[in-house]
Amino acid sequence: MRADLLTDAVEGLDEALAAVDGFDQVLVGGLLRPQPAQAVALAGLADAVAGSPLAGRVAEAAEKTAAGAADEGHLMALAAARTALLGSVHDALVARVEDAVGRPRAEEPAAAASGVEHPVNLLVAARGWLCDLARAGWQGIDHELVGGAAPVVTALLSEPGLRRLAALLDGFAAELAASCPGATLERIPVRRWADLWSRAMLLTLPGADRAAAVAEATGRLLPLGVDVHEHATAVQAQVHAVFEPADGGTPRLVRAGVSAPKPDTVVGAGLWQLLRPHMSLLAAVSEGRAMELDAMPVTAEGDLIWDDARAALGESAEPFTTARVALPTAAAAPVTPVDRHPTRIAVPVLLEGYAVEDEGERVAFRVAGERLAVDAGRVPAAGPLTAETVASSAACIGLLRWDAGEFLVQPLAVERTVRKKAVAVHAGAWAGGTADKAGVRAEKAATDAVTVLRERAGRLLRK
Amino acid sequence: MSVWERSSTVRVVPPARPRKLAKVPFVELADGRLQGVVSSGSDIGRVYVSSVEAGTYAFSCSTNNNRPCGGARGAFCNHIRALVGEAVLQYGAERVARYLKVDVAGEQADAQGLTSAMTSTRPAQGDRSAAAQVFSRFLRHLAYLEFAPTTAPVPEMHWFPTTGAVA
Numbered sequence: 001m002r003a004d005l006l007t008d009a010v011e012g013l014d015e016a017l018a019a020v021d022g023f024d025q026v027l028v029g030g031l032l033r034p035q036p037a038q039a040v041a042l043a044g045l046a047d048a049v050a051g052s053p054l055a056g057r058v059a060e061a062a063e064k065t066a067a068g069a070a071d072e073g074h075l076m077a078l079a080a081a082r083t084a085l086l087g088s089v090h091d092a093l094v095a096r097v098e099d100a101v102g103r104p105r106a107e108e109p110a111a112a113a114s115g116v117e118h119p120v121n122l123l124v125a126a127r128g129w130l131c132d133l134a135r136a137g138w139q140g141i142d143h144e145l146v147g148g149a150a151p152v153v154t155a156l157l158s159e160p161g162l163r164r165l166a167a168l169l170d171g172f173a174a175e176l177a178a179s180c181p182g183a184t185l186e187r188i189p190v191r192r193w194a195d196l197w198s199r200a201m202l203l204t205l206p207g208a209d210r211a212a213a214v215a216e217a218t219g220r221l222l223p224l225g226v227d228v229h230e231h232a233t234a235v236q237a238q239v240h241a242v243f244e245p246a247d248g249g250t251p252r253l254v255r256a257g258v259s260a261p262k263p264d265t266v267v268g269a270g271l272w273q274l275l276r277p278h279m280s281l282l283a284a285v286s287e288g289r290a291m292e293l294d295a296m297p298v299t300a301e302g303d304l305i306w307d308d309a310r311a312a313l314g315e316s317a318e319p320f321t322t323a324r325v326a327l328p329t330a331a332a333a334p335v336t337p338v339d340r341h342p343t344r345i346a347v348p349v350l351l352e353g354y355a356v357e358d359e360g361e362r363v364a365f366r367v368a369g370e371r372l373a374v375d376a377g378r379v380p381a382a383g384p385l386t387a388e389t390v391a392s393s394a395a396c397i398g399l400l401r402w403d404a405g406e407f408l409v410q411p412l413a414v415e416r417t418v419r420k421k422a423v424a425v426h427a428g429a430w431a432g433g434t435a436d437k438a439g440v441r442a443e444k445a446a447t448d449a450v451t452v453l454r455e456r457a458g459r460l461l462r463k
Numbered sequence: 464m465s466v467w468e469r470s471s472t473v474r475v476v477p478p479a480r481p482r483k484l485a486k487v488p489f490v491e492l493a494d495g496r497l498q499g500v501v502s503s504g505s506d507i508g509r510v511y512v513s514s515v516e517a518g519t520y521a522f523s524c525s526t527n528n529n530r531p532c533g534g535a536r537g538a539f540c541n542h543i544r545a546l547v548g549e550a551v552l553q554y555g556a557e558r559v560a561r562y563l564k565v566d567v568a569g570e571q572a573d574a575q576g577l578t579s580a581m582t583s584t585r586p587a588q589g590d591r592s593a594a595a596q597v598f599s600r601f602l603r604h605l606a607y608l609e610f611a612p613t614t615a616p617v618p619e620m621h622w623f624p625t626t627g628a629v630a
Contacts, residue, residue, distance in 0.1 A: 168619040191468065192470060199622075228624075260613070303615075379625075450608070
């Protein structure tokens with residue numbers, strides 16, 4: 001890997017992010033009574049997309065918003081402009097990663113999206129709440145305003161096709177609620193909340209979250225590792241893997257995920273217990289096995305839409321072998337236009353021959369002379385991989401990510417040398433269950449928690 | 464802007480810490496109150512809805528059928544004490560103290576310290592009007608077990624990385 005490309009400056013990045021930051025500051029104060037500084041920032045956002053097809057609409061939206069006369073359409077245009085700018089940042093960063101990693105990219109044109117229409121009234125309700133939020137600004141949020149999201153989220157959650165918007169709004173609203181009142185906030189996650197706001201805005205456009213065209217995948221799936229996402233009331237596990245088509249075509253990088261809403265008291269091993277019954281792949285990951293796929297649906301973005309009926313447990317497949325042998329030739333799928341954002345960057349890489357720089361809180365790998373920060377905090381709690389294990393590792397399968405201006409490695413698995421032998425430790429080792437003593441204890445505690453909740457729910461919900 | 468302000472993936476709300484749920488199945492810091500649901504010790508079909516208001520520590524405790532708790536006359540009942548204890552387990556004493564606006568010094572920052580700091584101000588009994596709302600929030604919370612999982616990708620969850628904070 002050419003690590004130097006990951007630490008070099010990317011041309012145009014600072015300018016694009018400056019326009020984004022300017023707009024994000026506008027959302028801090030809110031759009032109800034725009035101040036001169038906010039007008040300047042809004043004009044800056046419009047200028048930044050002046051060469052794009054959005055130019056006209058964003059210029060008008062910036063002007064109306066600065067005058068305090070923005071309607072929902074104008075706010076949508078601003079959200080689209082910000083999304084487009086971060087999309088360009090995403091593209092520049094991904095090009096950099098591809099050069100650094102030196103893997104091929106699958107040349108598949110993003111085909112037309114397909115899918116069912118969602119109930120529009122729910123989307124309108126969500127958009128209304130988001131617009132009220134933008135008018136109030138992060139400093140203007142209070143319990144009443146934030147609480148307005150609850151009925152919308154409840155209704156969205158009951159529509160399986162709207163899970164993306166539901167999960168996003170639910171997590172976002174919980175953060176806002178925990179931060180009320182906004183007037184007394186000591187610090188504000190400025191870029192994050194603007195990200196969540198603009199992303200939610202776009203998802204309220206009918207069809208924005210349709211999955212890219214779906215094809216079928218038949219062949220062998222070789223897991224690399226598991227990436228876990230969670231907020232208080234949702235969890236998702238995504239398995240990154242190399243797919244080798246049975247017809248001998250180019251191997252591809254794919255993901256297979258499963259997600260679920262959850263009560264906030266279901267944590268740790270409880271997350272695995274919630275997801276395990278719905279994706280046999282998690283058990284295969286724990287056992288270090290490949291899986292044979294038969295006509296598994298896969299999106300143009302490389303996301304398998306997992307169906308246990310189309311998968312069978314295969315031979316044993318050590319992820320580090322996969323990473324050394326199959327990963328270098330696997331092609332990455334293109335990203336759907338609306339999903340282009342630096343936070344979405346999660347590129348599987350194999351790192352070897354690095355030196356570990358352990359500076360207490362923050363661990364970094366020195367790769368080919370370049371310092372690459374390690375984001376060990378993203379490792380799931382219910383698993384054997386710890387920051388200490390990462391710090392004593394000699395090889396690492398990780399996801400290359402980008403946040404707050406720098407590339408980071410999120411470890412999925414590491415190899416350590418113990419008595420002259422390489423021993424692998426996987427973050428997702430407990431995904432399918434475990435015999436590890438600490439793991440068994442965590443499983444027991446999680447089972448008890450869910451049992452109590454189910455008992456209470458059975459007794460109280462249907463009254 | 465600081466790195467924290469420029470980060471897309473900072474965790475704003477720390478994850479709940481694991482705790483046993485049998486006695487207090489639900490606790491939350493919301494609507495300006497510490498509120499929750501406490502299982503009755505004698506009747507498995509009954510729960511108590513208990514709450515303490517931030518700042519004033521005005522307290523309230525009644526059953527899910529809106530009968531007043533016999534223990535909560537003039538002082539914190541055992542249900543409220545259990546609620547404070549479990550809130551400290553789930554959120555940490557510091558976060559609970561901050562939310563309730565309780566001033567406790569370092570060593571007293573535990574469930575007992577918090578409770579005695581609040582009771583020493585001789586808080587008034589609050590009205591029971593919030594009980595119905597708290598109970599419906601508990602039912603909403605339980606309903607999260609009923610939503611079906613999906614294997615369709617939810618790319619938005621990349622904004623919510625796990626933090627590994629729960630050991």
